Amino acid sequence: MGLSIATVLAERQDVGRIYIVDKSPVATERQQEKFMCYQFDLTCDDYGLLDQFKDIDTLMITAGFGKLALFSEVSEEHIVRSFNVNTVAAIRVIKHFYDKLLGQDDFRCGVMVSIAGFMSSPFFSVYAATKAALKIFIESVNVELEKSGSKNRILNVSPGSIKGTSFNQGETDLSQTEDLAKEIISHLEQKDDLFIPDYDTIYKDVLERYHTDFRAEGLHSFDYKVKSGRVSRHDR
Numbered sequence: 001m002g003l004s005i006a007t008v009l010a011e012r013q014d015v016g017r018i019y020i021v022d023k024s025p026v027a028t029e030r031q032q033e034k035f036m037c038y039q040f041d042l043t044c045d046d047y048g049l050l051d052q053f054k055d056i057d058t059l060m061i062t063a064g065f066g067k068l069a070l071f072s073e074v075s076e077e078h079i080v081r082s083f084n085v086n087t088v089a090a091i092r093v094i095k096h097f098y099d100k101l102l103g104q105d106d107f108r109c110g111v112m113v114s115i116a117g118f119m120s121s122p123f124f125s126v127y128a129a130t131k132a133a134l135k136i137f138i139e140s141v142n143v144e145l146e147k148s149g150s151k152n153r154i155l156n157v158s159p160g161s162i163k164g165t166s167f168n169q170g171e172t173d174l175s176q177t178e179d180l181a182k183e184i185i186s187h188l189e190q191k192d193d194l195f196i197p198d199y200d201t202i203y204k205d206v207l208e209r210y211h212t213d214f215r216a217e218g219l220h221s222f223d224y225k226v227k228s229g230r231v232s233r234h235d236r
Helices: 002-010 048-052 076-096 098-102 125-148 174-189 199-212 214-228
Strands: 018-022 035-039 058-061 108-112 154-157
Touching (some): 002 018, 048 076, 058 076, 098 125, 108 174, 125 154, 154 174, 199 214
Parallel strands (some): 018 035, 058 108
């Protein structure tokens, strides 16, 4: 989603430069004139690279990964890396730009979280935990921002599965993500604090079922993933 959002922004006359910070370089065929690319591993200790981007007025954090697997099949290394990339990295990046959020000038900030952070998600237990922690962090800091008198907010973007991304080792297809990218940018500009794509058509009912009986909805989620063919149940 990060590349899709950057590509949409690059088409706008009011956007001068777009800094893309990623572990992997942007493919040559997807480069734009306004892109300035930097390679950076979010699991490293030193985030000093970010200090050079003091002129930005928009920050969008899209890094993250997940693995569909039973908790019994997940390694400790995967657990640590998941929290470091999905949760700790996002919090550290926001910390580097927090003065801008606290300031009186407009500063747009968003984070790709996940609908998994709102409910139990069997086969995604570690991923859901990383996103739930990020959700609560964003909600807590937004209260602090409001109490400080700042008009800026952090946007929590919490979608379900998104077609056209490489999240599940798929192929990136910008044509499939363009509309969602435009929606995210619109919510950023409105300084919203939460955007759940397909909320009215899908997730409103799902969340209501979860809050009514989280145990039953968790069992339903487990069976749904198995029946979808995305995972297989390993009985022991």
